[in-house]
Amino acid sequence: MPCLEMDIARARAALERLGEMKTRQVTDPALAVQTMEPLLRDREQEVFVVLLLDTRLRPIDIVELYKGNLDGLTVRPAEVFREAVRKNAAAIIVGHNHPSGHAEPSPQDLHITRVLARAGRLLEIPVHDHIVYGAPQAWCSLREQHPDTLN
Numbered sequence: 001m002p003c004l005e006m007d008i009a010r011a012r013a014a015l016e017r018l019g020e021m022k023t024r025q026v027t028d029p030a031l032a033v034q035t036m037e038p039l040l041r042d043r044e045q046e047v048f049v050v051l052l053l054d055t056r057l058r059p060i061d062i063v064e065l066y067k068g069n070l071d072g073l074t075v076r077p078a079e080v081f082r083e084a085v086r087k088n089a090a091a092i093i094v095g096h097n098h099p100s101g102h103a104e105p106s107p108q109d110l111h112i113t114r115v116l117a118r119a120g121r122l123l124e125i126p127v128h129d130h131i132v133y134g135a136p137q138a139w140c141s142l143r144e145q146h147p148d149t150l151n
């Protein structure tokens with residue numbers, strides 16, 4: 001399938017999944033993974049996504065923000081929170097994939113999480129979790145594995 005068609009199919013799958021998840025509270029990281037999966041699965045490049053949540057942690061929207069090598073990339077809090085502010089999100093969950101299939105967060109991933117958590121506190125839009133996605137059965141919730149990065 002040509003690239004553009006694949007992107008369109010992926011965006012459509014992501015929207016459908018979001019629709020299915022809209023009435024559910026994303027308190028369990030497995031549900032966050034399920035919501036983000038259409039955008040993170042089988043990507044050749046790293047992709048960074050932001051899931052916008054309402055006051056009851058139900059998904060409002062999902063935004064694909066960056067594509068490329070995140071370790072060589074500065075994730076800017078202003079960009080991460082822009083849509084959250086615009087759409088009145090009460091909280092966010094961020095996520096990115098590792099094309100290698102390994103879900104072990106890099107030192108840079110932990111650093112980014114701390115920076116975003118700090119920005120979220122200032123904006124009063126908490127970062128509820130950061131998901132590192134390797135494969136369907138291989139992902140890591142930083143809230144579960146590295147809660148210090150979010151506090």
Ligand SMILES: [Zn+2]
Binds near residue numbers: 096097105
């Ligand atoms: Zn990473």
